[in-house]
Amino acid sequence: MSQKVSIIVPCHNEEETVELFYQAIQKTFAQLPNYQPSILFINDGSNDQTLKKLRQLNQRTEVDNHFLSFSRQFGKEAGIYAGLKNVDGDLVTIMDADLQDPPQMLVEMIHLLETTDYDCIGTARTDRSGEPKLRSFFSNLFYKIINRISDTQIVPGARDFRLMRRDMVNAILEMSEYNRFSKGIFSWVGFKTKYLPYKNVERVAGQTSWNFWSLFKYSIEGITDFSTVPLIIAVWLGLLVMFIAFAGLIFIVVRSLIYGNPTKGWSSTISIILFLGGMQLFFLGIIGNYIGKIFLEVKKRPIYIIKERK
Template sequence: MLISVIVPCYNEEESIPLFFQEMEKVKGQFAGRHQFEYIFVNDGSNDRTLDVLRELSASHPTVQYFSFSRNFGKEAALYAGLREAQGDWVTVMDVDLQDPPELLLEMAQLLENNADLDCVGCRRVSRDGEPPIRSFFAKQFYSLINKISDVEMVDGARDFRLMRRPMVTAILDVTEYNRFSKGIFAWVGFKTEYLTYKNVERVAGETSWSFWSLFKYSIEGIVNFSEVPLSIATFAGILFCLLAFAGGAFIIFKTLVFGDPVAGWPSMTVIMLFLGGLQLLSLGIIGKYLGKVFMETKKRPVYIIKERSQPRK
């Protein structure tokens, strides 16, 4: 049984040797029951990540790598790794060791003992070490997406999971350009069981995920897996038409009964600015979806490989 280990890398020159060392320890505990192949994806790093991968691949026949022509993002790296993987089982792991390699043993055991189980994933039950504001918004994101989407996404679920080949094939059949892997993993279905663990901090380097980048990533997830935001413009338009009708009727009634003329341009200005902002918000939501359609119709490749390791004989 071959297990493919997909490892996206972006500026991780310090983490790669530590990750590989820990993985080799875990590999030894499999006692030869499974073979391993490592697929490192260099996502346009600007440090020595590529040099480290070249050295690692040259000295270890189980290590393969390929390097993008620029930074295409983690989603592209995951997709590329899945396409390159040859294993009967495939796992996706972060190189910073926030995905504990020792959990791979338990994940493999669950798959071995449950023939009807297609995937074993991991989810964090704590976010120790993260900024409180990031943890708060992460929880709000999962709460929101599960209310407005037909696909249920597990709070705290990581990309770290061990999948059988049929599930990997199904994921690769989802060829859309705008990818949100957490949603795709859930959308394709297949029976999945989750292991829980407490958050683990990075072993080296710094994360490339800022609060703003995570916020944009969450917007991508909402747009990719829910049409509810498109309804905002419709419901808001109906609501404010009714309010405008009621307000007009009140003004006419007040003028006829009390002879009180309509006065006050500041209030009118505020109302106009508010409605103008609402229209721009609605146009922005529609524009976001149109932008997704525009990118899909271009049929651009999700990634471009500039360099890859030599194939093994």
């Protein structure tokens, strides 16, 4: 009896790639006769012809495939969670529709998972060829920062593309938090994981919906989801500034008593006030970000809303 492999594919404006992805999966599993693929596409509020393409693919029978279509765009994290909630395969994988996650790697991943005691086989890019240098720099910086300040360690270059056993998927589903950062969640739940390195693969077609700003916001979400160190930094810097200000105050008083007050003008005073005010606003922003996450969690809104399923 063949084992079922559920393939979760979040899609946002991927009309040019879903057909190519379907064909690639069909070709890959031709080499895996003992495994039955089942694709679940997640249409995350696409405003192109992605949904139409998914409806057409749903009529085909070469590979078992279904789709969920959200009522609006909820984000890739919501798409991943919806996929995990709605698949029932013995093995579960998450892949991008643009084929930057090479389907051919599933052959080795399945072999390793079935011949070892690993619970998960993940993937990590070893280079970022074809990607803007500035984006690569900040991406590498993100991994250095989060691994320095968080107890949850993330392998540099790690992708969402991984193959998991059912018990690991069930553990992830127990974490039903509204603010989600899957790379951190995959690491936090534990389970024995092996990462396969591979060189960067460019999109097979279409344009990415991830720009520098969206990736920057995503990295900030990851840091604040899995570390309270920014709050600790705010406390210590606040104490440092208070100490410097107190020492400066003593210096000014002593100097005035000995030499009088030769300082006239207000530019230096205004500069200090603006500096301290800006720093206070910065740290209030950090605190506000954490409070905002609490606000979203306590409202208990659904992570996603399904408009159509097939």
